[in-house]
Amino acid sequence: MAQLTYRTAGESHGPALISLIEGMPSGVAIDLAFIDGELHRRQGGYGRGARQRIEEDRAIFLSGIRQNATLGSPIAVQIANADSRIDDVEKTPPVFRPRPGHADLAGSIKWLTMDCRATLERASARETAARTAAGAVSQCLLRAFGIECFGFVRGSLTTTSAIEPSAAMLAKLRAARDASEVYCPDAVASEAIVSAIHQAKVDKDTVGGMCEVHVFGVVPGLGSCSSSDLRLDSRLAAAVMGIQAFKGVEIGLGMQAALRTGSQVHDPILFDASLRGESHLGFVRPSNNAGGLEGGMTNGMPIVVRGAMKPISTLLRGMPSVDLRTHESTQSQYERSDISAIAAASVVMENVVAFEIARALREKFGGDSLSEMRANYDSFLAAARRLGE
Ligand code: EPS
Numbered sequence: 001m002a003q004l005t006y007r008t009a010g011e012s013h014g015p016a017l018i019s020l021i022e023g024m025p026s027g028v029a030i031d032l033a034f035i036d037g038e039l040h041r042r043q044g045g046y047g048r049g050a051r052q053r054i055e056e057d058r059a060i061f062l063s064g065i066r067q068n069a070t071l072g073s074p075i076a077v078q079i080a081n082a083d084s085r086i087d088d089v090e091k092t093p094p095v096f097r098p099r100p101g102h103a104d105l106a107g108s109i110k111w112l113t114m115d116c117r118a119t120l121e122r123a124s125a126r127e128t129a130a131r132t133a134a135g136a137v138s139q140c141l142l143r144a145f146g147i148e149c150f151g152f153v154r155g156s157l158t159t160t161s162a163i164e165p166s167a168a169m170l171a172k173l174r175a176a177r178d179a180s181e182v183y184c185p186d187a188v189a190s191e192a193i194v195s196a197i198h199q200a201k202v203d204k205d206t207v208g209g210m211c212e213v214h215v216f217g218v219v220p221g222l223g224s225c226s227s228s229d230l231r232l233d234s235r236l237a238a239a240v241m242g243i244q245a246f247k248g249v250e251i252g253l254g255m256q257a258a259l260r261t262g263s264q265v266h267d268p269i270l271f272d273a274s275l276r277g278e279s280h281l282g283f284v285r286p287s288n289n290a291g292g293l294e295g296g297m298t299n300g301m302p303i304v305v306r307g308a309m310k311p312i313s314t315l316l317r318g319m320p321s322v323d324l325r326t327h328e329s330t331q332s333q334y335e336r337s338d339i340s341a342i343a344a345a346s347v348v349m350e351n352v353v354a355f356e357i358a359r360a361l362r363e364k365f366g367g368d369s370l371s372e373m374r375a376n377y378d379s380f381l382a383a384a385r386r387l388g389e
Helices: 032-043 104-110 117-123 125-144 167-179 187-202 232-241 254-259 342-365 370-386
Strands: 005-009 016-022 075-080 148-156 209-216 246-251 303-309 320-322 329-331
Touching: 005 125, 016 125, 032 125, 032 342, 075 125, 104 117, 125 148, 125 342, 125 370, 148 167, 148 187, 148 342, 209 342, 232 246, 232 303, 232 342, 246 254, 303 342, 342 370
Parallel strands: none
Antiparallel strands: 005 016, 016 075, 148 209, 209 303, 246 303, 320 329
């Protein structure tokens, strides 16, 4: 059994983006409508720029599936770029005035060039379409085990929604989120975020925000405390920080845990024998400050991850910068961009989190086919239920 991994390739204005996924078991039903739906959601949200009117992202499977089910072989997914013009110097000119906050300056020094385009084409968040595709494929595996992921926008600037998602509310939450222009299921908060983005547009400024992902139905025991790179919380943090423009990650109570005493932070452990059954071991946690992870392992409670996205670094009014050819002070170069991509970021975050859960699920239950993996999963749960009997 290969480890579940993925890599992406592709530039923002190159011919296409590619995702190469390895380690999926055979026999997983691939829900093409769901995957294209995730790609479509990622293109949306109030505050997006003109590029999204040009693109219509679709996942084209080049390998690894047959009759809409995985074969167990590497899965290559292609997303074509309609706005493909990377070699057209008139339409895609060099960029010599780096944007503060973007990869422009650091990349130009790293690759020893004065043309920031050499860096920005790959640094662009266009690449997150390929990551969303990989995550959506992994969600097809998760769903076979009853695991559901829900990503949304928690807030931006002065607005923070107090909504508390639960598995029982999932269908309603998804409907409310999908009805919101900024993917925030709280209608009042959604409206406030839309107005903040609108104001930023008027001011030729940009806006970031806070995204959150809840994962329901995860079996206890994924991840491991045995070494730091196997801790699922460390992997989730790396996956979320790997999203363009993310500057912070929290699990459960996150940073707030440092400001409270132990008795105010740790979730009590109770046992209710009447709950013991097929998918419940009987342990009850009346709170979930741990965000479903203790010792780097899932504890059976929903996984809760929050990520902070900084504002887009391309400002219509520019920012103080320097011309790399002359070192003279100037305003940063304007490139067509978004005012806010926070809604899109919540879709990306849901899918990168999903991939890490799927990776941990593959590590624990192995198998080359879904049926072999399922048998291992069932026998683990049966053994866990026998503990203490
Ligand atoms: C981005 C700049 C814009 C965004 C892009 C991210 O691209 P363009 O320069 O082509 O208008 O639209 O995001 C996407 C294309 C996307 O699909 O998410 C940047 O500089 O990061």
